[in-house]
Amino acid sequence: MRSVLNGKHIIQELEANWRDMITAMAPTGEIAYRVKRLILRLQVVTDKIYIKTIKARDMLLECTRLSEQFSDQLNRSQDQALQLLTRIEGRVDELVKNAHEFRIKAG
Secondary structure (H helix, E strand, O other): OOOOOOHHHHHHHHHHHHHHHHHHHOOOHHHHHHHHHHHHHHHHHOOOHHHHOHHHHHHHHHHHHHHHHHHHHHOOOHHHHHHHHHHHHHHHHHHHHHHHHHHHHHO
C-alpha cells in the first residue's frame, strides 16, 4: 500500500476488501452482518473534511491493519476473528464520532 494514500482512498480500499471478504469467504450470518454494517458506517464519513486529517488517516490505517488480521483469522479461529472485528468496529465508531465533532467545531 502506498504511504501517501488519503483517507477517501483508504476507505474505498477497506470497503472493497470487506465486500470481497463477504463474497469469497461466506462468513457466518453475524460476521457478514457486522462487516456490512461497517461498510455503511464508513460511507457516512467518506466525503467529510475530517478524513483528510492525519489522525483520521492513522485510524484508517489501523483499521486496514486490523482488517488484514481479521481476514487471516476468519478461517482459523472464529473467537479471535470476532475480537478483531469488535476492535475494528470500535475504531470505526471513534472515527465517525470524531468526524461529527470536527464538523461541529468547524461550525
